[in-house]
Structures are given as C-alpha cells and as structure tokens.
Amino acid sequence: MKYELQPMLPAPSSTxxxxxWLKRNLFSNVKNSIATLLIGYFLIxxxxxxxxxxFIDSDWFGDSPAACTSGGACWAFxxxxxxxxxxGFYPETxxxxxxxxxxxxxxxxxxxxxEKTPYKGYVAFFTLFIYPIIGFYLLYGGSFGLEVVDTHxxxxxxxxxxxxxxxxxxxxxxxxLLALGRRSEMPxxxxxxxxxxxxxxxxxxxxxxxxxxxxxxxxxxEEITFDKLLRALIGIILFQSAYMAEVIRGxxxxxxxxxxxxxxxxxxxxxxxxxLIIMPQALKLMIPGIxxxxxxxxxxxxxxxIIGLFDILAIVxxxxxxxxWLGYSTEGYIFVAFVFWIFCFGxxxxxxxxxxxxxxxx
Amino acid sequence: MMxxxxxxxxxxxxxxxxxxxxxxxxxxxxxxGVVQCGVTTGLAGFSNPDEKGQWAGLDVDVCRAVAAATLxxxxxxxxxxxxxxxxxxxxxxxxxxILSRNTTWTQTRDTQLGLxxxxxxxxxxxxxxxxxxxxxxxxxxxDGAAFCIQAGTTTELNLAxxxxxxxxxxxxxxFDTSDQTVKGFEAGRCDAITSDQSQLxxxxxxxxxxxxxxxxxxxxxxxxxxxxxxxxxxxxFNVVKWTHNAMLNAEEMGVxxxxxxxMLKSAxxxxxxxxxxxxxxxxxxxxxxxxxxxxxxxxxxxxEVFDRxxxxxxxxxxxxxxxxxWSDGGLQYAPPMR
Numbered sequence: 001m002k003y004e005l006q007p008m009l010p011a012p013s014s015t016x017x018x019x020x021w022l023k024r025n026l027f028s029n030v031k032n033s034i035a036t037l038l039i040g041y042f043l044i045x046x047x048x049x050x051x052x053x054x055f056i057d058s059d060w061f062g063d064s065p066a067a068c069t070s071g072g073a074c075w076a077f078x079x080x081x082x083x084x085x086x087x088g089f090y091p092e093t094x095x096x097x098x099x100x101x102x103x104x105x106x107x108x109x110x111x112x113x114x115e116k117t118p119y120k121g122y123v124a125f126f127t128l129f130i131y132p133i134i135g136f137y138l139l140y141g142g143s144f145g146l147e148v149v150d151t152h153x154x155x156x157x158x159x160x161x162x163x164x165x166x167x168x169x170x171x172x173x174x175x176x177l178l179a180l181g182r183r184s185e186m187p188x189x190x191x192x193x194x195x196x197x198x199x200x201x202x203x204x205x206x207x208x209x210x211x212x213x214x215x216x217x218x219x220x221x222e223e224i225t226f227d228k229l230l231r232a233l234i235g236i237i238l239f240q241s242a243y244m245a246e247v248i249r250g251x252x253x254x255x256x257x258x259x260x261x262x263x264x265x266x267x268x269x270x271x272x273x274x275x276l277i278i279m280p281q282a283l284k285l286m287i288p289g290i291x292x293x294x295x296x297x298x299x300x301x302x303x304x305x306i307i308g309l310f311d312i313l314a315i316v317x318x319x320x321x322x323x324x325w326l327g328y329s330t331e332g333y334i335f336v337a338f339v340f341w342i343f344c345f346g347x348x349x350x351x352x353x354x355x356x357x358x359x360x361x362x
Numbered sequence: 363m364m365x366x367x368x369x370x371x372x373x374x375x376x377x378x379x380x381x382x383x384x385x386x387x388x389x390x391x392x393x394x395g396v397v398q399c400g401v402t403t404g405l406a407g408f409s410n411p412d413e414k415g416q417w418a419g420l421d422v423d424v425c426r427a428v429a430a431a432t433l434x435x436x437x438x439x440x441x442x443x444x445x446x447x448x449x450x451x452x453x454x455x456x457x458x459x460i461l462s463r464n465t466t467w468t469q470t471r472d473t474q475l476g477l478x479x480x481x482x483x484x485x486x487x488x489x490x491x492x493x494x495x496x497x498x499x500x501x502x503x504x505d506g507a508a509f510c511i512q513a514g515t516t517t518e519l520n521l522a523x524x525x526x527x528x529x530x531x532x533x534x535x536x537f538d539t540s541d542q543t544v545k546g547f548e549a550g551r552c553d554a555i556t557s558d559q560s561q562l563x564x565x566x567x568x569x570x571x572x573x574x575x576x577x578x579x580x581x582x583x584x585x586x587x588x589x590x591x592x593x594x595x596x597x598x599f600n601v602v603k604w605t606h607n608a609m610l611n612a613e614e615m616g617v618x619x620x621x622x623x624x625m626l627k628s629a630x631x632x633x634x635x636x637x638x639x640x641x642x643x644x645x646x647x648x649x650x651x652x653x654x655x656x657x658x659x660x661x662x663x664x665x666e667v668f669d670r671x672x673x674x675x676x677x678x679x680x681x682x683x684x685x686x687x688w689s690d691g692g693l694q695y696a697p698p699m700r
Contacts, residue, residue: 217455318404
C-alpha cells in the first residue's frame with residue numbers, strides 16, 4: 001500500500017479574491033445581501049448628484065459669478081478669495097510675514113515630530129521661548145523695520161491658527177500646574193486650584209468671550225485698553241487650562257502609587273520626582289485625552305466670530321455678504337468644513353502615531 | 363474682594379468717561395489721525411469686505427465721510443467689525459468713535475443707553491417679496507398667502523399685526539437662516555418672503571432667477587437706520603450730523619464727486635456756502651473750511667453713495683423709494699447750511 005499526498009488544491013474560488021471578499025463581507029446571507037443592496041442604492045443616488053455638483057459640473061476659477069456657468073458648485077467664490085480666507089485683511093505686501101511665521105513653526109514642529117533628529121532639546125527650547133518673540137514681531141511688526149499691522153486686520157485661517165496654537169501651547173503649562181495643585185496636600189494651593197478649575201469648567205466658552213469683549217472694556221480706561229484679540233486669547237487660555245488640568249489629573253491618578261513611593265525612596269524632591277518619574281509616564285498615558293482637548297479647542301476657536309474677530313468661518317460668512325458674490329454660502333461652508341477636517345484629522349493621526357511609538361501599553 | 367474689584371472698576375469707568383468728555387472725541391480723533399468706526403461683520407450693501415479686503419457699503423461711507431471732514435482724508439478710518447450685542451458697549455467704552463452699523467433709531471436706545479442718533483442714512487422697513495408669476499401688485503392682495511419668515515426676529519410680530527389690522531389671514535412657514543428662507547421660497551413652500559426691505563433685495567439676488575421675483579412697495583414697520591455717537595459730546599455729534607446733512611445738500615444742489623472742482627466757480631450762493639467759500643464755513647464745527655468739499659470730493663453726495671452701494675449701480679438694485687430727497691417725494695431732508 002502506498003500512501004501519497006494529494007497535491008494541494010487552491011482554495012475554493014468563492015472564498016478568495018474580490019469575489020470571496022464580497023461574499024464574506026457583503027453577501028454572506030440573505031439579510032446582509034438586502035442590506036448591502038439598499039445601502040448601495042442610497043449611496044449611489046445620494047453621492048452621485050453630490051459628486052456631480054462638486055466636481056463634474058463645477059467652475060473653479062473666475063473673477064465674478066458670471067464665470068460660474070456649469071450649473072454646479074461655484075468654487076470660483078473660494079479660489080477668488082483664497083488670499084483673504086488665508087490671511088484676512090493683512091496687507092498683501094506682508095503675506096510673507098505670515099508665511100514665514102507659519103513656516104518656522106511648521107519646521108520646528110516637524111523637527112520634533114520626526115523620530116531620529118538630534119538636538120530636540122534645543123529645538124524645543126527655541127519653539128517655546130524664542131519662537132513666540134520672533135513670531136510676535138513678524139506678525140505684529142513694530143520693530144526690525146517691519147510695519148505695524150494692527151490685530152483688527154488679522155483674520156482667516158492664520159487667525160484661527162494663532163488662536164489655536166497659542167491657546168494650546170499656553171494652556172499646557174498652566175494645566176500641569178493646576179493639576180499638580182489640585183492633588184497637592186497644601187490646603188491653600190489645593191483650594192485655589194479646585195476653585196479655579198471648577199469655575200472655568202462651569203461656564204461656557206461663549207460666556208467667557210462675551211465677558212472679555214463686552215464687559216472688560218467698560219472697566220478699564222481707553223489708555224490701557226487691551227487689544228480685542230488679546231482679550232479673546234486670555235479668555236481662551238484661562239478656559240482651556242482648566243480643561244487641560246483635569247485631563248492631566250486623570251493621567252496622574254492612573255500612575256500606580258508604587259511609582260510615587262519609589263521616587264520618594266530614592267530621595268528625590270517633589271519637583272524632581274514629578275519631572276523625572278511621574279510626568280513622563282503620565283503625559284504618555286494622556287495623549288488621547290490631550291489631543292482630544294486640542295481638537296476641541298481648535299474647533300472652539302470659531303466661536304470668536306460672535307465677538308467680531310474674523311477667523312476662517314467668520315471671514316467666509318462675511319464674504320457671503322459681498323453684493324457681487326451673493327448666494328454662494330453652500331460652497332463657503334463646505335470649504336470651511338474641509339479646512340477644519342484636514343487639521344483635526346491630521347492631529348488625530350499624529351496622536352495615534354505618537355501612542356504607538358511611545359509604547360504606552362503597561 | 364469681589365466688591366472691591368467692582369468698585370475699582372466703577373471708579374475707573376467713571377473717571378474715564380469724565381476724561382473723554384473733557385477732551386472731546388473730535389480732538390482725540392484729530393490727535394490720533396484716524397476715525398474708529400464700528401460696522402457689521404458683513405451685511406450686503408451696508409458694510410461688507412470686498413475681494414481686496416476693503417470695506418464697502420452705505421454705513422462704511424458714513425465713516426469715510428466723517429474722516430474726510432475731520433482729517434481731510436477719507437481713507438483714515440479703522441473699521442472695527444462688531445456683532446449686534448457688542449455694538450453699544452464698544453461705543454460707550456470709547457473703543458469706537460462712531461457706530462455705523464445698521465442700527466434702528468428707537469426711543470429706548472436714544473434715551474436710556476447714553477447714545478445719540480446723528481441722523482438717518484437709510485429709512486428701512488419690513489416689506490414683502492413675491493414671485494412675479496403670482497401677479498400681485500400690492501400686499502393688500504396677499505390674503506390667505508403663505509409667508510416664509512426667519513425665526514427669532516420681530517418680523518413675525520409685525521406681520522401678525524399687519525394682517526390683523528387689515529382683516530386678512532396668512533400662514534407662516536418658519537426657517538432658521540436667510541439662506542434656508544430663500545431655498546424655501548424657491549421650492550414653492552410659500553408665496554412671499556417678508557423681511558426688512560434692504561435685506562429682501564439681497565435675498566432676491568440669492569434666487570436662481572432673481573428676475574422672477576419682485577419686492578412690493580408696501581412697508582409695514584418703521585426702521586430708521588443711522589450713525590450713533592456717545593451722548594454728552596455735542597461737538598462730535600454735530601460733526602457727524604452735519605456730515606450727513608452736507609451729503610444730502612450736495613445731492614440737492616447737484617454737486618457730485620466728479621464736478622466739485624467746477625462747482626467751486628459756481629455763483630449759486632447755496633453751493634458756495636456748501637463748499638466753504640462763504641457762510642459759516644468750518645467755524646462752529648471746529649473743522650477746516652473745506653470740510654464739506656472734502657466729503658463730496660472723496661466720498662460723494664448721498665445719491666452717489668446710495669447708488670454705488672445699494673442702488674442702481676450695485677447688484678442689489680434697491681429703488682430710492684422713501685430714501686429719495688424730499689424734493690423727489692422722499693424723506694431725506696437736510697436743514698440749510700447758512
């Protein structure tokens with residue numbers, strides 16, 4: 001008797017390739033097949049006209065609404081005003097100043113984001129302490145021969161970025177201090193932190209902005225009048241640091257007690273143990289929470305439109321009121337949604353990547 | 363602690379308003395070299411940024427005219443966009459010198475908020491827009507019609523009053539934003555749109571076929587819009603008031619931005635007084651003698667400003683209606699300059 005192995009047969013064609021995938025995932029039984037067909041039908045009937053409107057029948061360039069003849073989306077409204085949507089009312093000769101500011105920031109951030117770059121410490125120091133000064137003089141001017149550009153001329157995406165980046169960066173250290181304060185054993189520090197956090201978390205951002213723009217000016221004289229943008233920024237930072245503090249406190253509480261005791265046993269001072277043992281672990285744990293608040297803040301910045309600051313949403317809305325371009329609000333809102341999505345999705349992807357790299361699975 | 367802060371704030375506020383009164387807005391403006399003007403965050407025809415980021419509109423030109431009168435240069439204006447809620451605070455706190463922001467002149471605002479209305483640069487009122495297919499010529503023929511209304515405005519109340527007074531019935535169809543209102547009208551959800559007339563013209567352009575709709579002549583509420591200044595600074599109040607009057611008088615006398623220099627040679631004593639060649643000139647207002655000349659030369663007379671921003675030279679195509687000069691059957695009337 002001879003035993004011989006039969007040659008291996010390929011898998012049944014109904015389980016491999018595209019057909020197999022379809023059968024496994026979309027048409028595995030009668031109910032699923034019906035659901036697939038129905039959803040497919042709706043997608044095609046809904047998406048078809050939307051794509052037709054947005055791409056096939058659309059006009060992309062032109063100086064006036066007369067250029068929009070195809071009957072679909074009139075993206076000329078956007079492309080024609082792209083400069084305004086990006087730079088607001090900033091004088092055209094000064095666009096390079098905004099570009100340079102953003103480019104410097106992007107370069108510094110990229111440097112720190114990429115894994116194997118040297119001198120990360122110096123770059124971080126530069127970004128946190130030297131860059132804000134350079135950025136201020138580039139954007140506002142008033143020194144180094146640069147003409148002063150009042151903040152009421154700032155607007156568009158660049159204003160949104162200024163608000164979000166300053167809000168995010170400045171709220172972080174305050175948030176850490178408040179979180180530590182809330183867990184502190186010193187009664188006054190603790191009471192102050194708790195009151196601060198609960199107060200600012202208890203009021204909506206829109207109220208804070210209103211207070212900053214409507215009430216504050218009544219209390220101070222014209223000579224020491226605060227810039228409207230500065231008032232909004234202070235409001236955002238105060239508000240955001242309270243939220244940040246609670247996220248960080250969550251991370252601090254997730255660190256096992258043994259870590260605190262180990263730090264104490266090594267004879268480290270409070271600040272040293274926080275800086276070297278607790279914070280590096282806690283911050284890693286909190287990445288999803290921190291990025292979540294960042295994204296929320298980035299979108300919240302568009303609330304400044306209610307105090308008359310022209311962030312990207314407000315400037316598109318005001319462009320809608322130009323008598324030469326009435327009636328293109330749909331295109332405008334889609335554009336704003338797209339811009340917000342790009343930034344928020346980018347932040348979200350980066351946070352996932354960071355989590356993977358820092359191996360937070362303990 | 364809180365009480366102390368509030369008291370300090372109140373004292374600061376009081377000391378500030380006292381100081382502003384002592385110095386006078388006109389002097390502050392001349393020193394600063396720029397007029398600070400509160401406008402809307404975007405309202406078609408009244409104040410909106412154009413493609414180049416320059417502000418344009420009827421309300422914007424009021425501020426340009428004041429800058430031309432006080433500083434001799436219509437470009438020396440800093441426009442500060444304000445929302446409806448902030449506008450009065452911004453004026454009271456001294457953040458702006460003039461509020462030219464589509465603001466209706468009412469008794470409460472004039473008497474209780476510490477403000478003065480320096481004239482009316484646009485007589486607005488709630489009106490109706492209907493499809494031409496309906497064949498309606500007057501609002502009185504709209505018995506039983508369906509109306510598209512924007513939620514949360516006083517238009518609904520005015521509409522109810524009007525129909526009750528005339529013993530007619532109607533059915534309201536309420537939308538959230540003006541864009542939705544237009545879409546509802548186009549889809550045939552209602553026979554007519556009702557809103558402030560100045561806004562109806564802007565809504566009309568948003569229609570796919572603006573020619574198919576028309577704005578009816580009736581107005582069912584009074585909305586006089588004008589520039590506002592702080593109460594208690596009569597010098598500045600006079601400057602803004604007479605800036606508007608000069609523009610009206612210029613239109614009445616046929617002085618335009620194109621022919622101002624020719625008109626300097628005119629023998630008409632009214633024109634000569636307007637252009638500061640004789641008469642009261644700039645004394646009394648504490649302005650240069652050529653203040654009105656600068657307004658007309660750089661900004662134009664009222665008719666030009668109207669036509670350019672909302673009237674026949676703009677896409678809005680608003681008819682002069684009650685905003686015509688009194689001599690043409692409208693309400694715009696300016697006291698003589700002598």
